Amino acid sequence: LxxxxxxxxxxxxxxxxxxxxxxxxxxxxxxxxxxxxxxxxxxxxxxxxxxxxxxxxxxxxxxxxxxxLVPINQLPTIPANLDEILAQTKNHPALMRAKYEKQAAEKQYALTKRELWPTVMLTSRAGKQDEASYIGSESNNYMVGVQLNVPLYDDGLNRANVKKAQADIDLAAQKIRSLELDLNKRTR
Structure with missing residues (x-):
């Protein structure tokens, strides 16, 4: 135009x-x-x-x-009663996205909370060394170890991260509730 x-x-x-x-x-x-x-x-x-x-x-x-994009031959039918319409709003893309964001925040919370736990690591190493200058001079090295990390003091960083992750969950839940209210208001 x-x-x-x-x-x-x-x-x-x-x-x-x-x-x-x-x-x-x-x-x-x-x-x-x-x-x-x-x-x-x-x-x-x-x-x-x-x-x-x-x-x-x-x-x-x-x-x-x-x-x-593919042209739509027939538009979707609009439900006759309000209850069906409200049930369909549960599948609204913005609401589904907010729910996935909340799930991601919950998983991040679980990961962040694990930073408060002690960790145990098992390490191993093997090696072989041949020296060309000496005949028959070779050495084999083997090492096995256990490492324990206990988060005793981190200036409160891990606990602050846990609180932030919990706040992210709360924020995502509020966003879901706000979207639900907005969608219900728009459909009525």
């Missing part, structure tokens, strides 16, 4: 230049037409930018590029 408008503006500019050349319009009139053409070009650039942003947002939400 904007490109059609731009084509019309280009024709208008051409005609205005011809009128100016024969003295039918003033320099101010020509400048006004030039300004309209410049505004048209700016509008096209803005529309292309908006399209690019919209395509990126669409891909971020759906994971599908707009080039791969």
């Amino acid at each position: 904007r490109q059609k408008t731009m084509a019309n503006l280009q024709r208008s500019l051409y005609e205005s230049k011809r009128r100016f050349d024969v003295g039918m319009i003033t320099r101010a009139d020509l400048a006004q037409v030039l300004a309209q053409v410049a505004q048209g070009q700016a509008d096209i650039t803005q529309a292309q930018s908006n399209l690019t942003v919209s395509e990126a947002q669409f891909y971020q939400v759906t994971g599908i590029t707009p080039d791969n």
